[in-house]
Amino acid sequence: MAVTATAAPPYVTIWQTTTAIVASRALQVVAELGVADQIGERPVPVQTLAEACGADAGALERVLRLLASIGIFVRHEGGYAHSDASRVLRTDAPGSMRGFARLMNLQFVNQAFTRLDHSVQTGEPAANIVDPRGIWGYLRDHPDEARIFGEAMLAKAAADIPAVLEAYDFRRFGTIADIGGGLGHLLRAILERAPESNGILFDLPEVIGSLPRATDRVTRVAGDFFRDALPSADAYILMEVLHDWSDQDCVRILSAIRRSATPGATVTVIEGIVADAGDDPRVNTLDVLMLAIPGGRERSAAELETLFVASGFKLNAVVQTAGAMKVVEGVAV
Ligand SMILES: C[S@@+](CC[C@H](N)C(=O)[O-])C[C@H]1O[C@@H](n2cnc3c(N)ncnc32)[C@H](O)[C@@H]1O
Missing domain, CATH: 3.40.50.150 (Vaccinia Virus protein VP39)
Incomplete structure (x- = not known):
């Protein structure tokens, strides 16, 4: 029997799946910048967040507004506060997921995944286009990315x-x-x-x-x-x-x-x-x-x-x- 996952109208399913990459990238960038670490128990103005993280306030506001609309951060008059999901993006959260959110931001992972077409056409890992030695050989020569990879494994585990x-x-x-x-x-x-x-x-x-x-x-x-x-x-x-x-x-x-x-x-x-x-x-x-x-x-x-x-x-x-x-x-x- 065919597997059908959602009851959403077909065009909504396709729209949402096509654009899921936008929220995903927004999350990765916000995790990379450490925005969640700048928020404690109260809402923080976007201007303050932008200054602390080295971001453009207008652009950061738009990205946070998107994330808040799917439950990551909460939008207030005076800025952004934590939701349960954004709280686990803090570096010091027990079982922090920040490392995992940064995983797809790794240059290697990111570049490889944009060539999923190659994998689908050949059955071969697209990662081999980025580095023929594959991910483990690549990480050996890129200790900064290897550290983030290790943190991501720790986070997901x-x-x-x-x-x-x-x-x-x-x-x-x-x-x-x-x-x-x-x-x-x-x-x-x-x-x-x-x-x-x-x-x-x-x-x-x-x-x-x-x-x-x-x-x-x-x-x-x-x-x-x-x-x-x-x-x-x-x-x-x-x-x-x-x-x-x-x-x-x-x-x-x-x-x-x-x-x-x-x-x-x-x-x-x-x-x-x-x-x-x-x-x-x-x-x-x-x-x-x-x-x-x-x-x-x-x-x-x-x-x-x-x-x-x-x-x-x-x-x-x-x-x-x-x-x-x-x-x-x-x-x-
Ligand atoms: C996906 S990670 C899983 C890590 C850990 N078991 C976990 O679940 O969090 C795969 C692990 O295999 C290790 N690994 C890859 N190639 C290896 C090899 N040839 N010999 C030993 N370990 C290897 C990597 O360094 C990495 O730590």
Whole structure:
């Protein structure tokens, strides 16, 4: 059966979808300028915001008026105040989404996404036009953009981690390795709940090298999961890692884990899962981003099971969380 998402009249659906990029860009620019950081508990005049952020007051007013009309900031006589949504754009908000809002503003992501046409015509990541080495090679040479990318991962994960930890108990594992764990946010949250466990954070040398301070019970290992031996552990986490890669590369990653895993070890793949109906707009949005940028895809549980079987794991469970992600558990056979 065809998937129909909204009951809006057809021309409204097309108008809104075509122009969604305007509000999206407005949000990215406002996040980049740090406008939300200038607003506390009271409305702030646009002139004051513009001076603090280095913007043209008239232009900023128009952009904020658009955002306020969709619930981001609240427009008052005397200026702009926070809505619930704009408050999480503050840099100091718990689980701040500012980093995520800046993600699409990254030169690399932005340039790649404007060439979605290339991906659709060829099936290849448009990002390779911007840099043939792909996103990870590019970020290696652009530490400022890599820092914002890391902050974006932290921001998006902050919204999902509590739901993952509520749904899945990691306390039964002695050693837990987070492969492609980025800045280590998930591993830290797991170890807080699992006082008897130890963690290993594995990521590229430039990511591990950028980490500010050591974390208790976490060993950091720098390496490349396509080339280097992975650490030995009882459980492995891959959160939004497999979706970056082709099926063939996923089998290489999972096989590297299988070679290092202790007998009966568990692998947990934590990401959005395509349902049979394929009608979750968040998963479908990520899927198209994966097509254009790293060249990966979102997968169904059955597709992940095929990758498990090809790498020496069997599918053990698919755990629903209250958030957008599922935990797909495999066990080494
Ligand atoms: C989409 S991010 C996910 C980060 C984290 N797991 C999360 O969900 O927030 C993918 C991670 O894979 C890492 N990565 C990419 N290529 C890698 C490689 N060849 N070896 C190890 N890590 C890699 C990146 O540096 C990045 O931290």
